[in-house]
Amino acid sequence: MTQTEVKRGAGRGAPYHVAIIMDGNGRWAAQRGLPRGEGHRRGVEAVRRTVRAADELGIGILTIFSFSSENWTRPRSEILDLMGLLRRFIRNDLADLHRNNVRVRIIGEREGLDPEIARLLEEAETLTAGNTGLMLVVAFNYGARQEIASAARRLAEDVAAGRLKPEAITADLLATRLHTADIPDPDLLIRTSGEQRMSNFLLWQAAYSELVFVPVYWPDFDRATLESAIAEYRTRERRFGGLAAASAS
Numbered sequence: 001m002t003q004t005e006v007k008r009g010a011g012r013g014a015p016y017h018v019a020i021i022m023d024g025n026g027r028w029a030a031q032r033g034l035p036r037g038e039g040h041r042r043g044v045e046a047v048r049r050t051v052r053a054a055d056e057l058g059i060g061i062l063t064i065f066s067f068s069s070e071n072w073t074r075p076r077s078e079i080l081d082l083m084g085l086l087r088r089f090i091r092n093d094l095a096d097l098h099r100n101n102v103r104v105r106i107i108g109e110r111e112g113l114d115p116e117i118a119r120l121l122e123e124a125e126t127l128t129a130g131n132t133g134l135m136l137v138v139a140f141n142y143g144a145r146q147e148i149a150s151a152a153r154r155l156a157e158d159v160a161a162g163r164l165k166p167e168a169i170t171a172d173l174l175a176t177r178l179h180t181a182d183i184p185d186p187d188l189l190i191r192t193s194g195e196q197r198m199s200n201f202l203l204w205q206a207a208y209s210e211l212v213f214v215p216v217y218w219p220d221f222d223r224a225t226l227e228s229a230i231a232e233y234r235t236r237e238r239r240f241g242g243l244a245a246a247s248a249s
Contacts, residue, residue: 013234015187017061018054018226019137019209021201022046024193024217031217037081042219044085048093053223054134055100057230061135063186065201069109069143083117086140090120094127101133107179108142109150137183144203151177180205188233190226192218210236 022043029039047064054062067082097104104124113121121140154177158164175181185205191197194215198206212229214221 014058014230015210015233016059017063017184017186017188018059018230019063019065019186019189019202019206020050020221021065021189021191021199022218022221023191023195023199025219027193028217028219036078039217039219040078040082040085044089046219046221047089049222050226051097051102051134051136053226055102056223057226059134061137061183061186063107063137063139063183063202065139065142065199067108067140067142068200069141069146070200083114086117087120090124094124097124097136098128098131101131102128103131103133103135104128105135105137105183106140107137107147108140109146110141113141135183137180139201142179142201144198144200147179148174148204151175175204178204185209187238188212188229190214190229192216192221192225208238210238 025039025043026036027039028042029036047066050064051062066086071082072079094104104127106121106125110118110121121138124138151174155164155169155174159166159169180202185207186202186209189202189206189209190212191199192214194213196213202209210233212232214225214229216225
């Protein structure tokens with residue numbers, strides 16, 4: 001464990017890695033008679049608040065599910081709006097993130113992306129690669145099943161090429177082929193909007209994460225909501241498949 005991990009909450013009952021499924025932008029807008037695009041714009045403001053709060057609370061890694069591989073099936077106008085918001089977020093916020101020592105990581109498939117989007121994602125990672133504060137992991141064009149299938153395919157290719165024996169394949173080895181190979185698994189996974197499902201997000205990595213579902217739509221998510229989820233996390237006893245402490249004897 002590094003000094004940064006100790007400083008940023010490890011060992012104090014607080015989650016080191018928090019992952020969030022940001023859900024409810026469209027329903028937030030519909031409740032107010034606003035277009036879905038306005039919900040997405042307010043959702044970006046919630047991202048800014050949450051990154052700032054996570055940094056202040058000493059969280060080490062914040063992972064946000066920004067755009068899934070299934071989201072491409074949405075209406076073209078909505079996709080264009082979302083891509084425009086992503087462009088503006090990187091162009092307008094990247095300097096502030098860098099100034100605040102935030103390191104940006106992108107997980108998800110890059111192949112086939114619009115060249116401008118791909119370049120902006122690479123720029124965000126490259127500029128902030130040396131930062132040592134909060135790590136902001138952005139899951140973009142990401143799907144957990146696709147990620148696992150891709151990892152399995154690469155292992156199969158190694159076996160076919162004679163570089164790997166089938167009996168050498170373990171869960172730990174497969175994990176090294178995931179997008180998150182060098183990122184600790186999330187301690188706490190939060191989903192907003194009251195929905196209680198994973199939606200193809202970090203299925204492998206969240207095997208032993210504590211799940212907290214909050215009833216607020218993502219545009220209304222704030223520091224108080226994050227602190228409430230962390231307080232719930234602190235009440236949980238994490239056993240990772242083992243016995244509770246009281247029944248272990």
